[in-house]
Every structure is written in C-alpha cells, then in structure tokens.
Amino acid sequence: MKNKRNIVVVVTLVLFGVFFLRAIQQKEQTIKEGRLVLFELAPVDPRSLMQGDYMQLNYAINEQLRASGIDRTTLNKRGFVIVSLDQQHRATFKTISSKSLAELPLGDSLLPVKYFNWDGFTLSVGAESYFFQEGKDTLFDRAKYGGLRIDSEGNSVLIGLYDEELKIIE
Template sequence: MAATCYQPPRKTVLWAFMLGLCSLLLVNFSVWHKEQLWRNGEPIILALAPKDPRSLMQGDYMALDYVVARELRQALQHDGNWQPNLQGWLLLTLQPQGPALYRGYRFSNADTDMTGQQRLLPFKVRNNRVLIASNAWFFEEGQAAHFDAARYGEFRLANDGELLLVGLLDENLQPL
C-alpha cells in the first residue's frame, strides 16, 4: 500500500502565496520610503547629550540622548505640561553649521508662525523620557571605541515630520 501525501486545497495555497507576496511588497515599500528620506530629506544635526559612561556602550549599540530633548523636558516640567504619555512638536532653529537650537514646543503642527530656518520635529514622552526619532545607534561588534567620539546625530527630515537618524558625527561634524 502506497503512502499518500497531504495536498492542501488550491485555495489555501493561493491565499498563502498572495499573503506572502503582499508582505514582501509592504516590506519593500517601507525600505524604498526610508531610502527616499535618506536621499531627499532635509539634513538636521542634533547635539548628543552626555550619558553615564558606564551605560553608554552596551554590547553592539550606543544609547542616545539629545540636548534638545533635555531642554524640552525642562520646559515641559517648568510649564506644568509634563505627563507620562504625551506627544507634540519640538520647535528648532537650524544653523548653517552646527546643531539645531531648541526654541520651544507645541502640541499641534498647524501653527505657521515660524521663521524660514525653524522646523518642527515630532516628540513623544514615554517611560519618563522624551523620545525624538531614534534612541540607539547600532554598530558592528568591537567598534565601540570608534563611536565613542560621537558628539552629534545627523538626521533627515521629511515634509510630514518623519525623522530618520542616518549617522553620527564627531566634534568637527565629520561622519564617524
């Protein structure tokens, strides 16, 4: 007596194929979108805030914090707006050379009373921390000493406010 193999119904195979194809399309679109932001986004530089050196390097990533995030936290607390679950817009002024400067915050990006060099970046408050874009930089194992010289984060800003960390810079604004 010959053993027979289970043959799933054709409909099941077709649905599995379609779901797999849709998943691949979504992933590829996301990658394409990030590449477009990397190439065409507006450059923004943010100064990194000092961290406790005992916890700065943990394995193959560097925990990041930003000077403007700390300034925002202080302003929110001073104004009585600090909440554990909050989001809004950080107002920055771009400089021709050097990091962007903190100018304030808003809870809506509909305001239009900004100068030509001011930009709004989205922020969130989660777990008692102000989060702006990425809070970590991942690198190849054994490269911690190389990235220890990081003083600035280089970002690309999309028109809709999406922010992408594209690199770290040293004290002379040179890529690491």
C-alpha cells in the same frame, strides 16, 4: 477550502511585502532628500554583551524639554517638536505641538520633527541606538551629535554620529 486558505496566505504575504518595500523606499527618500539636522547627544554606555558594540543615544533635547516648563500631563504620545537650526544645522528646542503639520507656524529656520513619547517625558525623535563595528568604541566616544535626515513630513532617519567639529565619525 484549502485553496482559499492558500490564496489568503499568498495575498497577505504580497501585501506585507508591498508595505515593507514602501517603508524602505520612504526611508531611502528621506536619506536622499531630507534636511540634515544635528541633535546634541547626552551619551550613555556604549556596550552590550548580547548585541556587540553600540551607543545608546540620549538626545539632549530631552533635557531642554524638561527645562522648558511644559506641563508633562498635557504632552501627547505623538506630535511634533519644533526646532530651530543654526548655520551648522544644529538643532535647538523651541516648542512642542500636537497640531497637524499643516497647522504649524513654520519659517525657514524652524523645522518640525515627529516625536514619540513613550514614558511620559522623554521624546524619541530618531533612532535610539547606533551600532558600530566591534573595537571601534573609542572612536565613537567623541560623538557629540546625532545626524538625522528629516523629510517634509517630520520623519527622521539617523545617518551617523558627528564629533565636536561637526565631522561625521567613520
């Protein structure tokens, strides 16, 4: 009986490790091969006593969604926000869809980004916090865009914050 339990524990740990490593591999691949998209930020207080210096990210796309007139009662918990990209990779909200990726009418300048809708009308299209070294808060006060890499499935990874001149802040 004890041997069976040990086997179950070992198999569970191995499976957990495989899934964890696969998730890391997918994020690394998105960072390497994903398309750069700059989402305008609506800044929030960049300080937390417990976590150190960080910036809570609020993407301006949420305001664009509210202004679009889309009925919030029909908004699914998960789906795609369709954005258009300009020459500088800046995203502009176009529409929202709960269709599968294969069903979306996309062109060269339109890109689907997976969203999660937790509170009824705020989209989470990427990381919601950006942590930085203590004492660098004034440097990140000038952040205007969140730079995300987005893969062909609509998955996103935050790679950094960008200033008004579209240069990464380091």
